[in-house]
Amino acid sequence: MRATRSKEDDEMQTIAKTTQGDIQGREKDGVLLFAGIPYAAPPTGRRRFRAPEPHEAWTGVREARRFGPAAPQPREEGLTANRNVEWNEDCLTLNVCTPGVDDRRRPVLVWIHGGGFRTGQGGIPWYNGTSFAQRGDIVTVSLNYRLGALGFAHLEDIGGANYAGSGCNGIRDQIAALQWVRDNIAAFGGDPQQVTIAGESAGGMSVGILLGCPAAAGLFRGAIPQSGAAHNTLGHAEGAELARRFAAALGAGSIDDIMTAPVERILAAQVELERQSGRGDFRAWNATGLAGMPFQPVVDGHVLPQPPVDAVRAGLSSRVRVLVGTNRDEMTLFGLGGGDDDRLRRIVARTFADADAALAVYRSEWPAASPDELLIALMTDRVFRIPAIRLAEAMSENGGTAYQYLFTWESRAFGGRLKATHALEIPFVFNNLARAGVDVFLGPGPTPQALADAMHAAWIAFIRSGDPTCDAVGEWPAYRLDRRVVMELGERIGMRSDPYGATRALWQGVV
Secondary structure, rough: EEEEEEEEEHHHHHHHOOOOOEEEEEEEOOEEEEEEEEEEOOHHHOOOOOOOOOOOOOOOOOOEEEEOOOOOOOOOOOOOOOOOOEOOOOOOEEEEEEEOOOOOOEEEEEOOOOOOOOHHHHHHHOOOOOOHHHHHOEEEEEEEEOOOHHHHHHOHHHHHHHHHHHHHHHHHHHHHHHHHHHHHHHHHOOOEEEEEEEEEEEEEOOOOOOOOHHHHOOOOOOOEEOOOOOOOOOEHHHHHHHHHHHHHHHHOOOHHHHHHHHHHHHHHHHHHHHHHHHOOOOOOOOOOOOOOOOOEEEEEEOOOOHHHHHHHHOOOOOOOEEEEEEOOOOOHHOOOOOOOHHHHHHHHHHHOOOOOHHHHHHHHHHHOOHHHHHHHHHHHHHHHHHHHHHHHHHHOOOOHHHHHHHOOEEEEEHHHHOOOOOOOOOHOOOOOOOOOOHHHHOOOOOOOOOHHHHHHHHHHHHHHHHHEEEOOOOOOOOEEEOOOOOEEOOOOOOEEOOHHHHHHHHHOOOO
């Protein structure tokens, strides 16, 4: 498939040929963008809660100059939230940013957005791939996928075999997007044999889950889960129970009631379950402690035959190279304040058999920390750092290759309270420190461009070669059980041997 360029009204325009038909994009800053490309049929009507299907072909030239709507989602508040997101059930689109529509066969980065499996979209400024195109000669793809109940309600026990796999519809959407990339990316100057998948938070969790998903095998050669790993799943029984609670909250007595419910009612029922989960009426039954985030991919025996990290440990994706890491103070973004010694001890006691011994280990590594700060360290480990380490360990055990990082640059916003918080690394990775909203996240002071240059260069190196070693960060050895080396990315850039190793060891055997 090739693309042709024409000039009309003094504006350079691009027309690319895909398997569904011709599309027209736009050029800006010497980079080409094709936005809002449908990679699957609208998941509406009879397709709601079912596996994605191919999009029908079209005649003529389809406009691809504007981002498509996000998946249906509740209004989100917070520092990284898009409060005025436009959404629609017809949401399965992707965006391609490329240096050129030629036959160069460039490496491809496929970015999966975060948002707790409940919010987010691919077309935001933080994910702009212009710098990857200009500095790395890389094609960047971002995508939307179904979220919340529409993406992860496990309805098989309610609706029968037609809904097998519905607890992983968001993951199936991501696989469909990767299949579209395989079949079409050469039309945009990309190489389908050089695909790296990446994402942050729920996007990073999606990457980890895809590593353990047989249906995704062969669709990518590299994976970059940022602040997410392969542990965020529900078991079959838990997914079925959540679906029953969802139907009750919706007031649905049958699968037909669920299928025909207005999407606004579906979102309202979803939010009610999130409230119930958040206040402890029932728990999200996974090891990561993410109360208030009940809808997650389900180990259903179909899309996910077993927990993804177990599949990775057993050898699936052993040939995929992995770059995995977390931020040192992830949980500051989620407002865990109000901690005192009694609350801290209660939370520690729910996780460790010997709370006093566990607290002593944490205090040994964080000697000047307040109870609040110790709680942040503990929950950052539980939700993010330990799952990332276990994914790296699984890769090492299966004979694969994993590299690990620890992001430590501290935001100056809000008096420095955020520190190296969740999502802060994203604009560094994309070299997008000047994009809208990033300045608020960074806080006052000099722009940390040198760190962005270094991280961006390392990600480019990994996407191109499978190894993040480069002049900007130096030699970056792989993570192994007998050599737990981690790249620190912050005011200091360099390798560390098993950082916070005492607390890492404390979690061995803890579910």
